[in-house]
Amino acid sequence: MPQFLNDYLKNIKEKWSSLSKSQKIMFVVSSSIILLSVIVAIYITTRPHYVTIFSGLDPKEAAEIQNILSDQKIDSKAANGGTTILVRDKDVDRAKMAAAQAGYPKNSSITFEDALKLSSSMTATETDKRRTFIKLKESEIQQALKQMSDYIEDAVVNLSIPEDYTFALKSEAEKPTASVKLTLKKSLSSDQIEGIQRFVAASVEGLLPENVVIIDNKGNYLSDNSSDTTEGLSSKQLQLKIATKNEIEKKIKELLGSYVSSPEDVKVSVNLDMNFDMQKISETKYSPVLEDSGIVVSKKTTKEEAQSTNSSSSGVPGTDTNPTQNAPQYPITSQGGQSTYTKTDETVNYQNNEKKIETIKAPGTINYDKSSIAVVLYRYVTYTQEDFEKSEQAKNMSWAQFKLQNQNNKRSFLTDQKEVETIINLIKSATGIQNVTVEGYEIPTFVDKPQRQIPVDYIYVALAFLLLMVFAASVLIKASRSKSKTVELAGVGPLEISEGKPTAEEILHEAEKRKEPEVEEINVEEFGVSQYEKQIDKLLKEKPEIVAQLLRNWLNEDWE
The missing domain is CATH 3.30.70.1530 (Hypothetical protein rpa1041)
Incomplete structure (x- = not known):
């Protein structure tokens, strides 16, 4: 082991040995508290x-x-x-x-316990309590509709209850309304739809059945509250037009979403012209018959027979006729000067082939020539404060001035005419509408330099750690200030030692730490032999252990 490490460990052992039992206990307890605090702090700051x-x-x-x-x-x-x-x-x-x-959450609901907890909060206002009540009512109606599991897969209910409805005159107050969207497994009959309307209306005070709108998940209008046929037809026409516009807008957004960040950055305006007139077109086509095919309209057959005596035995008596194509001809025969002939004439009239076509055009067709589409694409350009500070512009203006100067600066990024034509052709092919306009703008966004914020958890941990450190320091200070008494040691002076029965090692250790100026040698002649002897005798009687230790030290020094 290196010498410096040995010296270091030896120094630690000496310091540890110099501590009293109470100081050792305090040191162990304080170290344990600090170590435990560090472990807890690491756990709190690193846990998920x-x-x-x-x-x-x-x-x-x-x-x-x-x-x-x-x-x-x-x-x-x-x-x-x-x-x-x-x-x-x-x-x-x-x-x-x-x-x-994935389409989640389908709808969020709130339980009565949640509503009670939110309403009983000390920070909840009357508006918050009212919204909680409406949310609870919506959840209750949704759950009730979902129980019709044979017909309804899912239900979403939105209630619109005027805030001042309770306090205003009912004749003057705005009436509450409700909208219900159903995801159906099976089709609902008109009686079932009416029953749902009445159920929703009865669940909310002041809500009338005619103010409940029901649609399915495909946008079909299920509840028809209009008694006027014309008004009902107009409402359906308007809904069909809106649904068609939404479908076209959705198709264009999906088509052009790759040109910008997302489909949400594509703004589409559709001017749709639709024909809601019902048209019935009748068409009759005639075609000639082929030979003897077809339907016989009329048929005429003429047959003639004659006999005569004549020396001439040839020829056809009577006037010439124009027989039909199928009329048979018979030669005249003669037998001994007597002649006979027979003529059959048949005329057949056929009816020409006739084909009748009736075409009924359903209302709601798009007039593509009269419709138009306008599309605006937004592309976001991000400016960061860190990049700005590295640029040349930072020498002439501040970051705040740069943002103020460029926040309303919208520049067109569709400068290539071929790119514009490509986009227009895509829209024409997708919708069939030929009148299309496209524009594209860059929208500046600014990102400030992130400000380093200390998490709240870290602050709490730091405060707790600081308090523990203060506590540990106070314990150590208190231990170091434990009661002591003064002992006079000849040649050293007064020593402060801990209260209790001191050992020779403690007294010697304190004496070695004292860096008092060297004690002048005792002048025997000045004080006299009797005075010197008295001091030694007193020390031998009161502290024999110290005298023995001093003698051992002197002997060791002389031996060395």
């Missing part, structure tokens, strides 16, 4: 911190979300009876995105 991302879920839905997070290798925990999901604070964004891509 979980935060809530979804609450008030159905246990089945919570299990499905946990499976999705597990597939994405995101650590998660369930709490509150399987209705709440927690993930690590660093995985919050990833977890929400993964759940959203």
